[in-house]
Amino acid sequence: MENERSLxxxxxxxxxxxxxxxxxxxxxxxxIHGELHIGIGQEAIGAGMAEALRPGxxxxxxxxxxxxxxxxxxxxxxxxxxxxxxxxGLCRGRGGHMHPFDLSTNFSATGIVGASLPVxxxxxxxxxxxxxxxxxxxxxxDGGVLTGGFHESLNMAxxxxxxxxxxxxxxxxxxxxxINEVSATETLAERSHSYGAWGRKIDGTDPDLVAKAFAEAxxxxxxxxxxxxxxxxxxxxxxxxxxxxxxxxxREEKRRIRKEHDPLVLYRAKLIxxxxxxxxxxxxxxxxxxxAMTALLEEVRDDTQPDAxxxxxxxxVGATSP
Amino acid sequence: xxxxxxxxxxxSLFVAEALRLEMARDENVxxxxxxxxxxxxxxxxxxxxLDEFGAMRVRDTPISEMAFTGMGVGxxxxxxxxxxxxxxxxxxxxxxxxxxxxxxxxxxxxxxQVRMPMVIKTAGGCxxxxxxxxxxxxxxxAHLPGMVVVAPSSPYDHRGLMAMAVESDDPVxxxxxKALLLxxxxxxxxxxxxxxxxxxxPFGQAKVAREGGDLTVVTLSAGVEYALEAADTLAxxxxxxxxxxxxxxxxxxxxxVLNSLSKTGRLLVVDEDYLSFGLSGEIVxxxxxxxxxxxxxxxxxxxxxxxxxxxxxxxxHAVVPGPASIVEAVRKMAAAx
Numbered sequence: 001m002e003n004e005r006s007l008x009x010x011x012x013x014x015x016x017x018x019x020x021x022x023x024x025x026x027x028x029x030x031x032i033h034g035e036l037h038i039g040i041g042q043e044a045i046g047a048g049m050a051e052a053l054r055p056g057x058x059x060x061x062x063x064x065x066x067x068x069x070x071x072x073x074x075x076x077x078x079x080x081x082x083x084x085x086x087x088x089g090l091c092r093g094r095g096g097h098m099h100p101f102d103l104s105t106n107f108s109a110t111g112i113v114g115a116s117l118p119v120x121x122x123x124x125x126x127x128x129x130x131x132x133x134x135x136x137x138x139x140x141x142d143g144g145v146l147t148g149g150f151h152e153s154l155n156m157a158x159x160x161x162x163x164x165x166x167x168x169x170x171x172x173x174x175x176x177x178x179i180n181e182v183s184a185t186e187t188l189a190e191r192s193h194s195y196g197a198w199g200r201k202i203d204g205t206d207p208d209l210v211a212k213a214f215a216e217a218x219x220x221x222x223x224x225x226x227x228x229x230x231x232x233x234x235x236x237x238x239x240x241x242x243x244x245x246x247x248x249x250x251r252e253e254k255r256r257i258r259k260e261h262d263p264l265v266l267y268r269a270k271l272i273x274x275x276x277x278x279x280x281x282x283x284x285x286x287x288x289x290x291x292a293m294t295a296l297l298e299e300v301r302d303d304t305q306p307d308a309x310x311x312x313x314x315x316x317v318g319a320t321s322p
Numbered sequence: 323x324x325x326x327x328x329x330x331x332x333x334s335l336f337v338a339e340a341l342r343l344e345m346a347r348d349e350n351v352x353x354x355x356x357x358x359x360x361x362x363x364x365x366x367x368x369x370x371x372l373d374e375f376g377a378m379r380v381r382d383t384p385i386s387e388m389a390f391t392g393m394g395v396g397x398x399x400x401x402x403x404x405x406x407x408x409x410x411x412x413x414x415x416x417x418x419x420x421x422x423x424x425x426x427x428x429x430x431x432x433x434x435q436v437r438m439p440m441v442i443k444t445a446g447g448c449x450x451x452x453x454x455x456x457x458x459x460x461x462x463x464a465h466l467p468g469m470v471v472v473a474p475s476s477p478y479d480h481r482g483l484m485a486m487a488v489e490s491d492d493p494v495x496x497x498x499x500k501a502l503l504l505x506x507x508x509x510x511x512x513x514x515x516x517x518x519x520x521x522x523x524p525f526g527q528a529k530v531a532r533e534g535g536d537l538t539v540v541t542l543s544a545g546v547e548y549a550l551e552a553a554d555t556l557a558x559x560x561x562x563x564x565x566x567x568x569x570x571x572x573x574x575x576x577x578x579v580l581n582s583l584s585k586t587g588r589l590l591v592v593d594e595d596y597l598s599f600g601l602s603g604e605i606v607x608x609x610x611x612x613x614x615x616x617x618x619x620x621x622x623x624x625x626x627x628x629x630x631x632x633x634x635x636x637x638x639h640a641v642v643p644g645p646a647s648i649v650e651a652v653r654k655m656a657a658a659x
Contacts, residue, residue, distance in 0.1 A: 058400070092433030101432035108399060108436075112423055118389040119424065122396020122404075129352070129378050129402075136396070152389030159384070314434035315468060317491040318525065 006276045007285065009207040012047035013264050014286045016067045018293040019076060023066070023097070025297065026084055027242045033085070036097055037064040041237035044263040045169055046071045048210025048232075049137070052218040056134040058106035058123040060116040063098045064169075065109035068139050072107040074100065077296055086303040093306040094314065106134075113174075114147025116140055117166060121153040124162040124227075135163040135221045143174030145188045157227035158195035164227040165217050166197075169204065171236040176248035192229035204232025205263045206270070235261045328516065334503045336477045336516055337367035337443075340484035341405065343520045345375050348403065351488055352379040354390050355407030355443075364409055365445060365503040387417035394440045395424045403439045403488060411446040411459050411497055425493045426468030438493040441484075446473075447499035447544055447594060448642045453630035456642075458543070461593075461600030463495045464571040470494040470525055471571040475546035477507050478514045479569060482523030489522060499544040499594075511550040526573035530582070534562035537620075537652060538582040540605050541592040542568040545643060549592055552648035561656055563590075571601060576608050583609060587619040588659070590651055592643050597625035620659055624651040 020040050026032035039046070046067025053059065053072055061068040069079050074090070082089030083097040090100050098111035106123070110116050120138030127134045144150060145168055157164040168188050172179050185191055192199025198220045202213045210232055217228035235257045239246035246254070264286075271277040345351045352375075353368060359382035362369030372380040383390045387408060394404040408414055414421065421442065428436050446458040463471045470492050474480045480498070487494040507513050512531070531546050532553050539549045546567045553563050564582050568575065583589055589609060591602040602623035609618060624643050632638055639647075 058396075060396070090433070091431060091435065094433045095431040099427075099431040101428065101436050103399070103432075103435055106400070108428075108432075110424065112419060115392065115419055115424065118392020118420060119396040119399070121389055122393035122398075123400050124396075125381075125393055126397050126400040126402055149388050149392065152384075152386035153392070155384065156386060156389055156393075314430045314432075316470070317429065317434075317437055318470075 003276050006271050007281070009047050009211065010267055010271060010277070010282060011285050011289060012050060013043045013207060013267060014289040015293070016043040016046050016070060017264055018290050019066055019070060019080070022080060022293050022297045023083055024242065031084055031301070032097070034096065035241035035243065036083070037241050038238055039064050039067050041257070041262065042169060042171060042204070042234040043067060044207040044267070045167070045204045045210055045232050045234060047207040049167070049214050051211055052215040053137070054134065056106065056132065058120065058134065058136045059139065060120040060123070060136070061107070061109040061139045062113070062116055062141060062144065063109070063111045064141070065098070065100065065139070069100055069102070069107055069109070073105045074102045074107050077300065078102070080296060081300045081303055084300050084303070085305055086300060087306045088300070088303040114140055114144035114149040116144070117149050117153040121157055121162065121164055124157060124164040125160070128160070128162055133222055135165055135218050137165045137167055139167045139169065141174065142168065142170040142172060142179040142188060143177070144168075145191065146182065154192070154195040154197060154227055154229070158197055161224060161226040163221040163224070165221050166227065166229045167214070168229065168231040170231050170233045173236060173240070173249070175240045175244070187231060189229055189231035196226060198225070198228035201231040201233070204234040205261050205266060207263065207267060329508045330506055331477070332366070332504055332506050333477045333480050334363065334366040335369065336481050336507075337484055337498065337503070338362070338369045338371065340481045341368060341371060342374065344485060344488040345371065345379065347520070350401060351403045351405065352381065352397070353405045353407065354381045354383055354393060356383055356385060356409050358382060358407050363407065365498070365500065367443070367498070367503060368407070387413055388420060391417040391420040391442070392424065395420055395428065395438070398438045398440050399436060405441045405443055405488060408442055408444040410455050411444040412454050412457050414444070414459065422466045426466060429492070430468060437491045439491045441487045441494045441496055443496045444498070445500050445503060446497045447501055448631055448638060449500045449504070450635065450638065452633040456631040458497065458595040460495070460497050460571045461595045464601065464604075468493065469572060471497070472525070472569070473497045473499070473543040473571060474569060475502065475531070475543055475567050476510060476512075476514060478516050479523060481516055482521050483569065485520055486522040486525060490525070497543070501544050502547070511547055523569070525570045526575050528569055528575035528578040529567045530564065530578070531567040532563065532565040534564040535585060536562045537588040537590060537655065538564050538566060538579070538586045539590050539592055539648070539652075540566045540568065540579055542571070543594065545592045545594055548643060548645045549648055551645035552652065555645070555649050556652055561652060563652060574604070574608070576612065579605065579609065580612055583613065583618065588655060589618055589620065590622045590624060590655060592648055592651070593623070593625040594643055595625060596628055597623060598628050600625065620655050622651060622655055624648065
């Protein structure tokens with residue numbers, strides 16, 4: 001049982017890594033134009049989220065949203081096609097990688113840092129009003145914690161006991177600004193006390209730790225006890241976006257992070273050491289995942305971009321022209 | 323409610339009546355904002371709703387516009403139809419992010435998948451409250467794509483356009499004018515009876531508020547009342563103006579404007595919003611595009627001349643369009659024609 005669960009988590013780590021590698025290919029080939037924010041190095045958070053989420057729950061994510069979408073059950077094909085700006089994408093190529101919306105899984109994202117939390121608060125309020133036991137997860141980064149929306153949203157969620165989980169992916173860097181230089185508190189999780197919220201800080205590079213803590217946070221919110229703040233530390237292997245020269249971080253430091261904090265490498269070693277899997281099994285999982293992603297990418301590449309004649313579609317629902 | 327008492331209602335009470343009817347017919351309609359519950363709105367336009375629908379559906383919020391406007395977006399995505407009150411439109415600066423990046427763009431960004439049946443109800447206009455509590459800003463919202471922009475003038479229109487705003491699947495900015503909210507039904511220039519039963523007024527249908535053959539005044543909101551008063555004075559001088567009440571800025575009913583211009587050939591836009599890069603320029607541009615560069619005999623704009631609204635009444639009168647300044651603007655055009 002533990003064995004199966006661990007292998008499933010490893011598989012998710014691999015799928016997320018390979019998904020973002022498939023995105024990177026589109027940047028190189030210029031099939032994706034504009035900036036792309038990938039999450040390589042942060043896979044354990046997405047992988048750890050997946051198990052506790054139910055179909056009715058909502059997730060509102062950030063500019064770095066691919067793993068959260070996959071964790072919520074968004075179709076990888078539709079997501080990848082949206083990122084590749086295709087008509088077959090989730091939003092028919094109108095949203096792009098920062099703005100995926102999927103009503104069928106209650107998943108959405110925003111490209112504005114911190115702006116995810118007020119929207120998640122709205123879901124949480126609606127769940128409470130309808131008496132549903134769903135939770136709303138608002139994902140943000142260390143940078144987003146310092147926006148006013150974090151304070152406003154958690155305050156209201158705390159005042160009204162709303163089922164809001166704020167998941168903070170603390171990768172330390174708001175582009176080039178180090179959280180340790182701009183935060184008045186030592187941890188971000190400790191801010192939860194101000195709002196009567198559950199709060200915890202964990203190592204977000206281990207999917208087991210994330211899954212356990214995230215499940216607790218979700219249970220807390222689901223049981224009507226009000227909001228939760230989970231701070232998961234992680235490492236962003238790439239720049240803020242593809243094309244970011246990332247000169248604000250020391251080259252040696254970046255090398256060390258990739259070497260010592262790669263969630264796939266760490267989890268592989270952990271499973272082997274615990275006797276939960278052997279190297280060949282893990283190799284096979286990685287290989288299968290990679291092949292599946294290669295096939296998916298080929299499929300997406302064959303799809304067409306939206307027809308230019310539709311550029312003004314979907315502005316209004318009603319018979320309205322500006 | 324007797325007819326006599328309805329005549330003494332101010333416009334706010336008709337707005338509250340519209341909201342009550344919408345909330346009663348659809349349990350997904352709810353209201354959020356500062357002082358909307360216990361206080362019934364600072365202008366009284368949600369009076370009685372808390373008692374009737376309870377605190378979960380008429381939610382008094384903290385002064386957290388960024389978060390409760392974003393809540394409206396999340397509520398829409400889970401199937402509700404929120405009416406979010408931003409007490410004064412001037413406060414939009416602290417939550418514009420959720421308005422123009424989320425509410426207005428999500429229907430498009432989602433490829434038509436997500437609907438945003440949200441109403442932002444907010445009070446604008448001058449009643450002597452100076453620079454930070456007097457703006458109209460409909461030009462700002464109209465410039466940003468994705469929002470219906472409503473600015474009603476009469477009690478009847480406040481009722482019908484609010485019903486339409488709540489019923490609409492598109493996001494709507496509903497800008498009330500404070501002077502109109504506080505004005506009683508019987509004080510209106512051409513008060514039209516407001517039925518007690520529900521009715522809607524479609525978006526994008528301007529109204530000819532006064533027929534006339536000499537000049538077309540295009541305006542909206544309190545500007546309609548000011549123009550009607552001005553027209554009475556001008557009529558005594560032999561000048562017969564036609565007044566078009568736009569009702570909505572987005573969508574903009576140009577056919578009604580052009581129809582009037584085909585008769586008068588003279589256009590005066592009266593706008594309580596700022597002059598430059600706004601509604602008045604847009605009306606002129608669209609008229610010229612439709613009629614050609616020489617399609618009009620006269621064109622003028624009368625709007626707030628790109629200055630914050632001053633506190634002193636003497637200064638406010640100098641920059642904000644009112645009945646007297648509209649009379650002056652028309653006389654000037656007549657003299658030059």
